[in-house]
Amino acid sequence: MTRLPELHSETLSSSPTITLSSPSSQAVVAEVSSLRPGAEVAFWDVYQPAPHLPQRVTALGKWHVDEPPLHQADLQTSAKDAGGRGDDLSDILREPWDRRTNLTGLVVRCTTLPDNPDGSVKISGIYGDLWDALRESLNFTENCFRPPDGAWGALKDDSWVGMVGQLVRDEADVAVAPLDKTYDRSLVVDYPFPLSLEGYVLVIKRPSGSNSMWNSYLREFTPEAWLLGCAVLVVLALSLTLAMRLSPGDDPVALGDAVMVVVAALCQTGTTMNFNSYSSRIVTIALFLTCVLVYTFYTSFLISALTVNKIMLPFRTLQEMYAKQSYTFGFNGGGSLEGYFKTL
Numbered sequence: 001m002t003r004l005p006e007l008h009s010e011t012l013s014s015s016p017t018i019t020l021s022s023p024s025s026q027a028v029v030a031e032v033s034s035l036r037p038g039a040e041v042a043f044w045d046v047y048q049p050a051p052h053l054p055q056r057v058t059a060l061g062k063w064h065v066d067e068p069p070l071h072q073a074d075l076q077t078s079a080k081d082a083g084g085r086g087d088d089l090s091d092i093l094r095e096p097w098d099r100r101t102n103l104t105g106l107v108v109r110c111t112t113l114p115d116n117p118d119g120s121v122k123i124s125g126i127y128g129d130l131w132d133a134l135r136e137s138l139n140f141t142e143n144c145f146r147p148p149d150g151a152w153g154a155l156k157d158d159s160w161v162g163m164v165g166q167l168v169r170d171e172a173d174v175a176v177a178p179l180d181k182t183y184d185r186s187l188v189v190d191y192p193f194p195l196s197l198e199g200y201v202l203v204i205k206r207p208s209g210s211n212s213m214w215n216s217y218l219r220e221f222t223p224e225a226w227l228l229g230c231a232v233l234v235v236l237a238l239s240l241t242l243a244m245r246l247s248p249g250d251d252p253v254a255l256g257d258a259v260m261v262v263v264a265a266l267c268q269t270g271t272t273m274n275f276n277s278y279s280s281r282i283v284t285i286a287l288f289l290t291c292v293l294v295y296t297f298y299t300s301f302l303i304s305a306l307t308v309n310k311i312m313l314p315f316r317t318l319q320e321m322y323a324k325q326s327y328t329f330g331f332n333g334g335g336s337l338e339g340y341f342k343t344l
Helices: 072-078 125-138 161-168 213-218 221-245 255-266 278-307 319-323 335-342
Strands: 006-014 019-021 026-028 041-048 056-065 084-086 107-111 141-143
Touching: 107 161, 125 141, 221 255, 221 278, 255 278
Parallel strands: 107 141
Antiparallel strands: 006 041, 019 026, 041 056, 056 084
């Protein structure tokens, strides 16, 4: 995020002038009316990084032409064919920023967050590496500081605070920090290309009872699943009692004995009861198949729960947190999140 001073520049030529145009810049070259056959045309690029710094003069090329060129295309041709000798025009027609890479020690004011524990301001990480590479390649010096309010940049009472506020008030030239790109900020500052894509997470206190031993044995099924399983087993126990009492050839059993058969089936053990009728056998087979399925699912989920410590979160979205009305939410002010939550 930058707000750098303008570079003052001009291009010198011999005698009166003619203009050669590139897509987004103009270079003043020479006046063809003053050239005679065999004349030498030299071109320089002159720029000044800041008003208090000296001008830099860079020679771009020289041409010897036999016939005065009439326009840009003729000058380009005369530099290449047998009648003309000299450098190519591609360096002149390039963007000025491609060749003006020496800022001659220009002091660039940078604001950054956070600072080091000892109070010093040193840019580190990927942003620090990039900033050091730019300083070496462009030959400028830095004067880095942190914003007095310690904020990233937010709009408060129609005025900007933090690093963005320093850029707006011309107290800094560059903000070297992982600043979020927002619409409001883009209206007052300029962003370069993005360097990283980051997200935000909520940090809460560990839910009470999440490490309980008994919780590990009960959380395999939801409460609804536990209730449904118990209801199915009760229905099977009643069905077995009725089938044994109403079917001829079977000895009547009490409800308590039928419950013990269900418990035995859950424990993967058999029973000494005799089931002679088809109805009692069908109920018994359904009972044991149900118990096998419940046992298989429960043991598999239990092994997974004991292997991976999974914490059951009280909510997963901001809407769920707001619906509980039992949590307070806080974040560091002066950043993009402050403006985001104000618009919700």
